[in-house]
Amino acid sequence: MVDDTSTWGELLRVSSTDLGSEQEARWLCEHASGMSSAEFASAMHELVGARSGAALRALVDRRLAGEPLQYVMKRWAFRHLDVLVDERVLIPRPETEAVVQTALELAVDKVRKSKSKLRIADLGTGSGVIGLSLAGELPRGSTEVWLTDLSADALEVARANLAGSGLIDAEVRIVQGSWFAALPSESKNSFDLIVSNPPYIARGDVGVEKIVRDYEPDIALFAENDGMSAHEQIVAQAQEWLGPGGWLVLEIGHDQGDKVRALLSRNGFKNVQIRQDLAHRDRVALGQK
Numbered sequence: 001m002v003d004d005t006s007t008w009g010e011l012l013r014v015s016s017t018d019l020g021s022e023q024e025a026r027w028l029c030e031h032a033s034g035m036s037s038a039e040f041a042s043a044m045h046e047l048v049g050a051r052s053g054a055a056l057r058a059l060v061d062r063r064l065a066g067e068p069l070q071y072v073m074k075r076w077a078f079r080h081l082d083v084l085v086d087e088r089v090l091i092p093r094p095e096t097e098a099v100v101q102t103a104l105e106l107a108v109d110k111v112r113k114s115k116s117k118l119r120i121a122d123l124g125t126g127s128g129v130i131g132l133s134l135a136g137e138l139p140r141g142s143t144e145v146w147l148t149d150l151s152a153d154a155l156e157v158a159r160a161n162l163a164g165s166g167l168i169d170a171e172v173r174i175v176q177g178s179w180f181a182a183l184p185s186e187s188k189n190s191f192d193l194i195v196s197n198p199p200y201i202a203r204g205d206v207g208v209e210k211i212v213r214d215y216e217p218d219i220a221l222f223a224e225n226d227g228m229s230a231h232e233q234i235v236a237q238a239q240e241w242l243g244p245g246g247w248l249v250l251e252i253g254h255d256q257g258d259k260v261r262a263l264l265s266r267n268g269f270k271n272v273q274i275r276q277d278l279a280h281r282d283r284v285a286l287g288q289k
Contacts, residue, residue: 006053008033009044015060024069025060031073032056068215078129080136083161088153089126090220096197098277099251100133102284103195106247107134110192111142119187121146121241123179123196123234126220128158130195132165135172147174148182151219179230180237190243197251198230199223227253231260235267242289250285257282 008029015025030040032055033048048056062072070076070091075084078092079100085091103120110118118138122131125147135145147162149155155174162172175182179196201208203222212221223230231250238248248269252260257274264272269287277283 006048007045008040008048011048011053011056012044015056018060019063024063027069027073028059028063029056031075032059066211066214068211071215079133081129081132081161081165083127083129083132084157084164085127086157087215088151088217089157090197090216092127092129095277095283096130096251098275099195099197099249099284100130102275102286103130103134103193103247103249104137106249106286107138107143107193111138114192117141118143118192119146119190119243120144120193120195121148121180121183121191123148123194124198124220124230125149125158125174126154126197128161128174130197131172132158132161132167134193134195135167136165140171143171145172146183146187147172148177148179150176150178150182151217152176154217154220179234180241183241188241191241192243192246193249194234194238194242194246195249196234198234200227200231200251200253200256202227227256228259228263231256231263235260235263235269239268239289244289246289248287248289252282252285254281254283257285260285 012025012029015029016022019025030037032052033040035043059072063069068091070085071087074086075082076092079097107118120134120143125131126149128147131145131147135143147158155176158174199221200223201221242248250260261272261274264285264287271288273286274282275284
């Protein structure tokens with residue numbers, strides 16, 4: 001209950017008890033107050049306005065009902081980005097940062113060696129975090145990044161994140177379609193780097209957390225053929241779109257390393273590697289045309 005004598009410090013303590021997490025409570029308090037972390041730390045003794053108090057209570061209630069924290073806040077940090085995230089897109093995860101880091105290392109090497117712009121595609125972009133991270137972290141003017149997704153809803157989120165990124169349309173292009181079908185046919189054999197975090201969870205996998213299954217978009221999570229169908233589609237077509245020496249980088253399930261390694265080899269890729277995430281589990285597959 002909030003009245004005109006409640007301070008932010010008091011509401012933080014109450015929310016921490018309700019949520020069982022002081023960190024989550026602090027994030028929601030900062031969000032409801034509109035303050036930065038530093039500003040909030042200096043505002044513990046300030047009285048809370050009725051509107052801010054009601055907003056905090058609504059956020060806490062949504063979180064207590066089981067909604068993911070990222071969707072409650074409608075924002076999340078990913079590498080150097082602060083992005084819009086809601087139920088239209090997958091929640092960005094630390095594992096995907098390992099995918100970006102791998103792609104970035106490959107792209108930096110190519111930027112040094114190339115006199116023309118690098119052409120990069122982020123297939124099934126969702127919120128756009130992979131492609132926007134690459135466009136933002138590589139030297140300005142050195143890349144042309146294409147973000148594709150079948151979902152029009154996901155692309156609305158990606159456009160919002162592009163608008164908030166400081167990048168411009170000339171550097172990042174957003175197009176709708178299934179995997180490579182979204183790209184212009186004249187760009188075949190021209191991409192230096194193709195990156196994707198496709199759905200890779202097998203349907204019926206009992207290990208999927210309830211909060212993930214209940215809230216995150218099914219199309220971004222689950223794939224047929226024991227979770228491999230999206231990888232199979234992408235790998236089968238990637239050679240047709242990569243330029244000479246171009247790289248394909250894929251996020252994979254922790255138990256899919258051997259399958260994806262074999263898939264890349266069967267489709268003519270060289271320098272095939274499987275890399276691990278911070279938990280030392282298979283997470284990134286890469287191969288070169």
